[in-house]
Each structure stands twice: as C-alpha cells, then as structure tokens.
Amino acid sequence: MEYNTQRDHLTIPEYGRNLQKIVQLAIKSEDRTKRTQIAYVIVDIMAQLHNDIKDSPELRHKLWDHLHIISDFKLDVDSPFPPPDEEVLTKDPNRLSYPKRDMRYSYYGKNIENIINKVVETNNEEHKAEISMSLANSLKKTYLMWNRDSVDDNLIKRHLKDLSNGNLTLTEEDQLISTYDLLGKPVKKKIQQKKKSNFRRKN
Numbered sequence: 001m002e003y004n005t006q007r008d009h010l011t012i013p014e015y016g017r018n019l020q021k022i023v024q025l026a027i028k029s030e031d032r033t034k035r036t037q038i039a040y041v042i043v044d045i046m047a048q049l050h051n052d053i054k055d056s057p058e059l060r061h062k063l064w065d066h067l068h069i070i071s072d073f074k075l076d077v078d079s080p081f082p083p084p085d086e087e088v089l090t091k092d093p094n095r096l097s098y099p100k101r102d103m104r105y106s107y108y109g110k111n112i113e114n115i116i117n118k119v120v121e122t123n124n125e126e127h128k129a130e131i132s133m134s135l136a137n138s139l140k141k142t143y144l145m146w147n148r149d150s151v152d153d154n155l156i157k158r159h160l161k162d163l164s165n166g167n168l169t170l171t172e173e174d175q176l177i178s179t180y181d182l183l184g185k186p187v188k189k190k191i192q193q194k195k196k197s198n199f200r201r202k203n
Contacts, residue, residue, distance in 0.1 A: 008020070011069060011070045011072070012066055012069065012070055014049070015046060015049060015066070015070065019042065019045060019046070019070075020070055022038070022042055022045075023042060023067065023070050023071050023075065024071075025038070026038040026039060026042065026071075026075060026077075027071055027074050027075050032076065032077070032078070035075065035076065035077050036077040036078045036079075039067060039075060039077040039079070042067060043060065043063045043064060043067060046063045046066065046067070047059065047060070047063060050063075060080070060081075061081045064079050064080065064081045064083075065081070065083070065084045068083040068084060069084070069089065073086050104162060104163065105159060105163070107142065107143065107146040108139060108142050108143070108159075108163070109142070112135075112138065112139065112142065112163075113163055115135070116135060116160070116163050116164050116168065117164075119131050119132070119135065119164070119168065120164050120165070120167040120168065128168070132160065132168045132169070132170060133170065133174060133176075135160060135168065136156055136157060136160050136170055136174075136176055137176055137177045137182075139156050139159055139160060140153070140156045140176055140177065140179075140182060141177075141182045143156065143159075144179060144182055144183060150179050151179065153175075153176045154172070156176060157169070157170045157174070
C-alpha cells in the first residue's frame with residue numbers, strides 16, 4: 001500500500017495527482033514538439049475542471065501559469081503565454097504594518113469616534129444638540145452589548161463628553177432611552193403577562 005506521505009507533494013491539489021503525473025511525463029519527453037502537444041492537452045483537461053468558468057484568454061493564461069508551476073518551471077514548451085516569474089511566486093510577501101489606533105473606549109469602536117469627530121466639526125449648534133442625544137443612545141446600546149447589566153446614564157454622558165473632548169455635552173435632565181427598551185422586551189415576560197391577563201378575565 002502506498003501512503004500519501006510517501007507520494008510526491010501536490011503543487012496545486014485542485015488538479016489532482018494523475019494530472020501532475022502527466023505533467024512529469026511531459027517533462028521527460030525529449031521531443032519539444034511532442035512536449036508542446038502534451039502541454040496543450042493538459043491545459044484542455046485543466047479547463048474542463050474549471051467548467052464553471054467561461055473559457056477565455058484570461059482563463060487560458062491562468063491555466064498555462066498553473067501548468068508551469070506544477071512542472072516546477074521545468075516544462076520547456078512553446079507556450080502561447082510567457083511563464084510566470086518564479087522569483088515573484090516564491091518570494092515572501094512584504095510585511096504589512098497594522099495601523100495603530102489609540103482608542104479611549106475600545107468597546108465603542110473606532111467608527112463611533114470618527115462620527116463624533118465629524119459632529120464636533122459642524123457649526124449648527126441645534127443640529128449638534130440633536131445628534132448628541134442620538135450618539136449618547138448609540139453609546140449606551142453599544143455599552144450594553146459589551147455589558148448586559150444596567151448602565152448609569154451619567155456614565156454614558158461622561159464618555160460622550162470625553163470622546164468629543166468636551167464639545168458634546170448633555171445635561172442631567174436629558175433622558176436617554178431606557179435599558180429595557182434598548183435590549184428589547186423578553187418574549188417570556190410577554191407570554192406570562194398574557195397568561196395573567198387571561199386568567200383575570202376568566203375569574
């Protein structure tokens with residue numbers, strides 16, 4: 001019995017081991033014309049495996065690239081397309097540096113901070129006051145997603161003031177949406193209330 005661990009590594013697994021063996025046979029052929037003919041047949045087989053994609057010059061170019069890669073760039077044939085650059089394919093990609101984003105309250109996210117900064121820039125004070133209330137309710141809802149317990153509205157107001165660098169403030173009289181309404185009314189509680197109501201009617 002031959003185990004997979006004893007077999008050659010599959011360069012592009014989607015084409016299977018048999019096609020890779022055919023490629024190796026084409027490499028060993030000493031006749032360049034015959035090698036080229038076999039290469040065209042191999043590409044046609046590869047195209048059939050991609051029957052969900054419409055045949056096009058772009059697809060054929062991709063398949064010829066795959067053929068060169070499967071052959072480890074050892075297949076010397078008259079290809080209709082130049083082989084891909086082996087160095088580019090084997091070269092390690094450049095390391096991407098992640099942007100550093102300092103957030104005072106990470107559970108609110110960076111987007112809400114960006115929105116607050118945009119609101120601060122507006123000159124319409126009346127409009128700014130209306131949006132401040134909406135932002136405070138959004139902060140409260142987000143906070144409750146992170147912490148399902150009740151939250152003090154004054155805490156949310158302080159966070160809004162802090163995130164806006166003191167430009168957006170709410171008074172103690174400003175009432176935010178209740179925690180009960182933000183989280184939604186539990187279905188079980190509704191059913192229990194309905195049962196109690198029906199029981200009272202019967203009695």
